[in-house]
Amino acid sequence: MTDESPQERWQRRIEIPMFAASALFLASFTVRVLAENLPSGWYALCEAVTYASWALFVVDYAVRWVLSGEGLAFVRRHLMDAIVVVLPLLRPLRIVKIYEAVQRRHTHARLPLQARVIAYAGLSTLLLGFAGALSVYHDEHNAPDATIKTFGDAIWWTSSTVTTVGYGDMTPVTPRGRVVAVGMMVGGVALLGAVTGSFSSWLLQTFAQDEEKKPPGGTPGASDGLRP
Structure with missing residues (x-):
């Protein structure tokens, strides 16, 4: 088994939570937008899920930045990840990135x-x-x-x-x-x-x-x- 860097270990452990956060963000945002007569309690729940998933995106980016030890070079090398944190529109795209990472690790016939x-x-x-x-x-x-x-x-x-x-x-x-x-x-x-x-x-x-x-x-x- 090859040695993993702290950043690689973090990415492996956070893959499933990030996949779930991306899917939950898209689901909660969809309900908030399309269900116009949503009861206040359900609306508050969807809003909480939206902000919680955004917080996980921020934590993931910050931890990877610290573990990389690259300083501002990390931002330049992972500019798309920074944009995803800022723009809600792009957060569902993390589903594709994480799915590809999982497939690359576990799939034999590619x-x-x-x-x-x-x-x-x-x-x-x-x-x-x-x-x-x-x-x-x-x-x-x-x-x-x-x-x-x-x-x-x-x-x-x-x-x-x-x-x-x-x-x-x-x-x-x-x-x-x-x-x-x-x-x-x-x-x-x-x-x-x-x-x-x-x-x-x-x-x-x-x-x-x-x-x-x-x-x-x-x-x-x-x-x-x-x-x-």
């Missing part, structure tokens, strides 16, 4: 790299889109002159934004809604770019393997007709 990138980027896109739709609907549906008035509108807007289609029939009008829109655009381009690049790489690799299997001299049997 998918090819390109297939894993496509699968995880696709899952990240779905989680980002759903969280973005919730955020935009929460900020927009009661705003004056809002064009996003239902959760279905928010899903439609999210789909067109993440895929960079941008029909323009629905647009955020609140400052926070527009900030979320910018994040959705950037995240959508990055994730779809990862999927497209991985798929292209897989195609090139497949064609290259097919070429290597071909016998030298062209088409099989082509030289047979020259024999007497």
